[in-house]
Amino acid sequence: MTCGRVARACLFVVFALAACDASPPRRDILGTEKKLYSQFDEELIIRDFFQDRRDGVFLDVGAADPTVNNTTYYLEKHLGWTGVAVDAAPDYGILWQTQRPRTPFANYLVTDHAGTMDTFYKAGIRTLSSTQKDREWDGKKLDAEEIQVPSITLNRLLEDQGIERLDFLSMDIEESEPQALAGFDIQRFKPALVCIEAVDRVRPKIQAYFDAHGYRRIDRYLERDHANWYFEPVPE
Numbered sequence: 001m002t003c004g005r006v007a008r009a010c011l012f013v014v015f016a017l018a019a020c021d022a023s024p025p026r027r028d029i030l031g032t033e034k035k036l037y038s039q040f041d042e043e044l045i046i047r048d049f050f051q052d053r054r055d056g057v058f059l060d061v062g063a064a065d066p067t068v069n070n071t072t073y074y075l076e077k078h079l080g081w082t083g084v085a086v087d088a089a090p091d092y093g094i095l096w097q098t099q100r101p102r103t104p105f106a107n108y109l110v111t112d113h114a115g116t117m118d119t120f121y122k123a124g125i126r127t128l129s130s131t132q133k134d135r136e137w138d139g140k141k142l143d144a145e146e147i148q149v150p151s152i153t154l155n156r157l158l159e160d161q162g163i164e165r166l167d168f169l170s171m172d173i174e175e176s177e178p179q180a181l182a183g184f185d186i187q188r189f190k191p192a193l194v195c196i197e198a199v200d201r202v203r204p205k206i207q208a209y210f211d212a213h214g215y216r217r218i219d220r221y222l223e224r225d226h227a228n229w230y231f232e233p234v235p236e
Contacts, residue, residue, distance in 0.1 A: 027051060030224060039069035041224045042195055049193050056167035058083035061110055061180060064092060064127050066100040071170045071195060076103060084161050086110055088120045088149045089129050108152040110173060112182035117148040130174035153183030166191040178205040186213045198229040
């Protein structure tokens with residue numbers, strides 16, 4: 001074989017290897033797709049981050065309704081993801097059993113301790129139920145029924161469900177996020193993406209938690225979702 005032919009053969013091998021290693025271009029899911037289920041643009045942001053990756057594992061904390069204004073329904077229905085839903089309001093249990101039977105629903109108040117019965121205020125507007133007694137909505141005091149709910153930490157919940165890794169954590173529990181994070185070993189389960197409701201009163205504690213555990217906020221998503229913050233691990 002001549003030197004020219006050898007050189008051409010080498011170049012062919014180099015280009016072939018480069019083609020195999022090249023990652024597919026990122027899809028502009030945020031700019032081209034429409035949300036189907038989430039309240040805001042959470043669904044599109046999550047899809048954009050994972051680029052519609054299939055067969056991941058999620059944990060939906062403060063899951064509420066299984067299909068309406070839900071951040072994990074698209075992942076399960078269209079991408080084959082599996083996971084666990086947890087909410088302190090027991091009324092949602094039957095909806096999850098009938099509408100999303102593949103996803104186990106756990107009726108717990110997620111906090112920094114486990115094994116107690118804790119007070120929870122189930123509001124007439126179910127999505128505004130919380131651990132706070134006197135909450136207002138639109139300038140009016142919320143009507144709420146006081147109930148007792150078993151407590152659990154995220155660590156215990158994941159262990160009980162046999163989950164050893166997470167791809168996505170969604171958390172919306174009406175200003176109780178810092179207490180739930182205190183019972184979560186994020187460096188053990190290492191979710192690739194966290195979507196967490198971040199109202200003004202708890203934002204400093206949320207930011208401090210993620211700063212302390214090697215996560216950074218994804219600021220490019222802030223303009224598309226004013227209710228939630230998104231975090232990912234800082235690259236090593």
